[in-house]
Amino acid sequence: MTSQDVRKQFLDFFASKGHLIVPSAPIVLKDDPTLMFNNSGMAQFKEYFLGNGTPKSTRIADTQKCLRVSGKHNDLEDVGFDTYHHTMFEMLGNWSFGDYFKKEAINWAWELLTEVYKIPKENLYVSVFEGNPEENVPFDQEAWDIWKELIDEDRIILGNKKDNFWEMGDQGPCGPCSEIHVDIRSAAEKALVSGKSLVNNDHPQVVEIWNNVFMEFNRKADGSLEKLPAxxxxxxxxxxxxxxxxQGKTSNYDTDVFTPLIEKVEQITGLKYTTNDVILNNSEESQEQNKTNIAIRVVVDHVRAVAFAIADGQLPSNTGAGYVIRRILRRAIRYGFTFLNTKEPFINQLVTVLANQMGxxxxxxxxxxxxVTNVIREEEASFLRTLDQGLQLLENVVAETKGSTVSGTKAFxxxxxxxxxxxxxxLILREKGFELDEAGFNAAMQEQKNRSRAASEVSTEDWSVLIPGNVETFVGYDKSESDVKITRIRKxxxxxxxxxYQIVLDNTPFYPEGGGQVGDKGMLVSANETIEIIDTKKENNLILHFAKQLPENVNAGFVAKVNQDLxxxxxxxxxxxxxxxxxxxSILGTHVEQKGSLVNPNYLRFDFSHFAKMTETELQQVEDFVNARIQEQLPLIERRNIPFAQAVQEGAMALFGEKYGDEVRAIKFGESMELCGGIHVKNTAEIWHFKIVSEGAVAAGIRRIEAITSDAVKAYFASYENTLNDVKTALKNPQDILKAVHSMQEENAKLTKQIEALVKDKVKNLKVSLIAEIQEINGVQFLAKQVDLNPEGAKDLAYELGNLGNNLFLVLATADEDKPMLTCYVSKELVAEKGLNAGQVVRELGKFIQGGGGGQPFFATAGGKNVAGIQQALEKAVEYVK
Structure with missing residues (x-):
């Protein structure tokens, strides 16, 4: 049975049980501040469990792309070392929202596994919650009674709170669960050890495959439980x-989910993956094969996570979710670099296999x-350069180490x-005969984690519900003011x-942050007081209004007023x-797709797919195009609650990585039509004017434009006019400014040539005088001297002197415009014979001038900021030849 068959049979089975089959939500979450990624199948349904929304059906089934690499559910460091943990995985799920409960869920699970998939019953074990007297939650007798009608009682296991009580988070819906475990060991192994004793004990062939969670409680902020209404x-x-x-395998990686990817890695690297990872002896060959297997598993697992995240709109970056994706990819690159001997980008070549397999x-x-291919290739190239740089830095750390233990702080x-x-x-330190101070590294790491945890620590109280059962409505498309009542609050x-304080209203004109647009600010005004709303966000289908204080009378009537100017x-x-x-x-081609945006009162930022830097002509064409639409005074044509399929068929742009409902809102200005939930002008004339202020690369194949409109454009042009007036004044108010600037440039060019000629003469004169100062020390011609030249002149002088012989070690110092610079020249023969390295020399001597630098072994420079340290640097230089 292929993996495609397995997926299809699951969905077909639950469709036959009256479930609506829905597509996977994007792996990247955009409207849930408590999660970076979808880490479980239920994440996209949280609002229904919390009672903040109504599902399209009370019975739903799907397969959800999940990512577990951060926070509570973090499997990253296990991936590769075992055969059943993954970063990105699919979670097959069926859901009941106040419809069926334990009886149906358990019976259908058993029917699917044993009658449709035909897993032998003797290979299965199940667990039920043993209860927790401390929280007054009893043993799950109901689940036990249902299971004992289906399976022998000696195959039913009691599970504790850790294994058999599932919680959404520190607060929120939760309940007991019943897990199903499969034992895929050989008959001989089963005869020796009972599978029951191996359940939940991290055995690679006795694993949990299905968890049935029965949501019947709500965990409050104080840790107590209360019954859910449904x-x-x-x-x-x-x-x-x-x-x-x-598929009769003993490892996830031996299934057709992974084997095509593994075969591609084997083809690229020339290495073989073996299915049997049990090391039967301690031979070097066996150990090396196991390292190869682990590295290949890391690569094929991680490329799936990274590729799907990028496809869903999350680019690698240095912050937030982007940093997590970059970290996963770098882990894969590093395993390839260290254990598969891949020194060039190669992981990007797996994307074609993945697309053919899962597309x-x-x-x-x-x-x-x-x-996806372009982004991964560029990230690989960048990190491989970082690895090379790190190797050089590590060499420096080793060179500075006294003794055999390298500082953990330096490693951190x-x-x-x-x-x-x-x-x-x-690994590198061990190969060089050094040890790492792991305790020092761990202490530095823990200190950073503590700082990070302290900075992000949040405590959230339970909701205080003032008006039960209210369904909040958004009226902001039609109003900027509305009469409101507060329905719930929390601190x-x-x-x-x-x-x-987070405040929820019975209706609101405040737009919550989403679709790139920032949340509205404004006020809640009653007869007696005014409360400032500093931000608006959406969480689990609730619109949250943020305030620094609560009204004295939260039950009063208010007018919600949006800051209309912003x-x-x-x-x-x-x-x-x-x-x-x-x-x-229109100008670049239809390959352009939005990959991210930010819209606030000050400017707009737009990320899009494009393979090359935009030319000045193209940027001007874009500006002209947009300003032409502004001049046409195009009216807004807004269509709400139209079927998604109809909107797309009529030409509306839908963005990858966005989660759309069955009904959508379409925004149209002339020929521009997009699905969008944001706030827009009624007529393009309100934009006044559009101006691009920058264009640049974000990642491989991704460009970013920042632009301004309206008042910001007026300020932009006013600033340029002021600058132009300042230039005119500086040039003594010439009639033709451009002609005056060109004249100044020509004069500057002539003076520069004259200076260059003077410097060359100075270099020749210095060369003659310095030859007499060169000393011979241990067979090396040595000179360390401060000279009155600019850095370029010092370079010319170094090469002039270097051409006189083949055993010169030279350090020149300059202080042009009070900026100290060290220039080191080492004859190539000395580099080979004596091991002198100009790059290492300037890195060491640069410390005396409070700077640093580098270069090639025969020529390098270092800049700094402490002129007073030049003499010490020159005195230190002689030690290299002594």
Missing amino acids: KHVDTGMGFERLCMAL GFFPEIKSQQQL ELYDTFGFPIDLTA VDSKKDGIL RSLSSRNHSATHLMHQALR
Whole structure:
């Protein structure tokens, strides 16, 4: 049974049980501040469990792309070392929202596994919650009674809170669960040891495949439990593990989910992957093969996570979710570099295999294939350069080390500043006969984690519900003011923002941050007081209004007033973004797709797929295109609640990585039509004017434009006019400014040539005088001297002197414009025979002038800021030849 068959049979089975089959949500979450990524099948349904929304059906089934690499669910460091943990994985799930409960969920799970998939019953074990008296949660007798009708009682295991009580987070819906485990060991192994004793004991062939969670409690902020008003079912089955069981394999990586990728790695590297990872002896060959296997597993697992994240809109970066993706990819690159001997980018070549393999069910990986390939290739090249730089820095650390133990603090600096992996540092040190101060490294790492944790620490109280059962409505498309009542409030205390209050209203004109547009600010006004709203966000289908204080009377009637000035500026930038998107596709080609945006009152930022830097002509064409649409005074044509398929069929742009409902809102200005939930102008004339202020690269194949409109453009032109007036004044008010500047440039060029000629003469004269100062020390011609030249002159002088012989070691110092510079020249013969290295010399001597530098072994320079240290540097130089 192929993996495609396994997935299809699961969905077909639950469709036959009355479930609505829905597509996977994007792997990257955009409207849930509590999660970076979808880390479980239920993440996209949180609002239904919390009672903040109504699902399209009370029965739903799907397969969800998941990523577990940060926070509570972090499997990253296990990946590769065992055969069943993954970063990105598929979670097959069926859901009941207040419909069926334990009986149906358990019976259907058993029917699917034993009758459809035909897994032998003697290979299965199940667990039920044993209860927790401390929390007054009893033993799950109901689940036990259902299971004993299906399976022998000696195959039912009692599980504790850790294994058999599932929680969404520190607060929120939770409940007991019933897990199903499969034993895929050989008959001989089963005869020796009972599978029951291996359940939940990290045995690679006795693994959990399905968890049935029975949501019936809500965890409050104080840790107590209360009953939910409705009971729900939340199940998750590991697709990769299920394929392992059904395909008769003993490792997830031996299934057709991974074998095509593994075969491609074998082809690229010339190394072989073996399915049997059990080391039967301690031979060097066996040990090396195991390292190869681990590295290949890391690579093929990680490329899936990175590729799907990029396809869903998350580029690698240095912050947030982007940093997590970069970290996963760098782990794969580093394993390839260290254990597969790959010194050139290669992981990007796996994207084609992945797209062919999974593109049928997940079309985004196929449509975004070229972009994903380009981004991964560029990230690989960049990190391989970092590894080379790190290797050189590590050499310096080793050279400075006294004794045989390298400072853990120094190793942490390499890790933290340059991204150099600590296990690679330890490996290289061992090869050189050094030890790593692991305790020092761990202490530095823990200190950083403590700082990070303290900065992001948040405590959230329970909601205080003032008006139960209210369904909040957004009225901001039609109003900027509305009569409102507060329906619920809660207090949030964070190290970053201090104490804030989140307020939910029965209706609101405030737009919550989303689609790139920032949240509205404004006020809640009652007869007696005014409360400032400093931000608006959306979480689990609730619109949260952030305030630094609560009203004295939270039950009063209020008028919610949006800051119309700020909203108006944001709406102009948002509408201009749509017009620019249209312009880019028209001028550059339809390969252009939005990959990210930011819209606030001050400016707009737009990331898009394109393979080359835009020319000045292209940028001007985009500006002209957008400004022409502004001049046409195009009215906004807004269509709400139209079917998604109809909107796309009519030409509306839908963005990859966005989660759309069955009904959508379409925004149209002339020929520009996009699906969008943001706030827009009523007519393009309100934008006034559009001006691009920058264009540059974000990642391989991704460009970024920053632009301004309206009041910001007026300020931009006013600033340029002021600058022009200042230039006129500096040039003594010439009639033709451009002619005056050209004249000044020509005069400057003539003077520069004269200076260069004078410097050359000075170099020749110095050369003659310095020859007499060269000393011979241990067979090396040596000179360390401060000269009155600029850095370029010092370089010329160094080469002039170097041409006189083949055993010169020279250090020249300059202090042109009070900026100290060291120039080191070493004859190539000395580099080979004596081991002198100009790059290492200037790095050491540069410390005396509070600077640093580098270069080639025969020529290098270092700049600094301490002129007074020049003499010490020159005196130190002689030690290299003594």
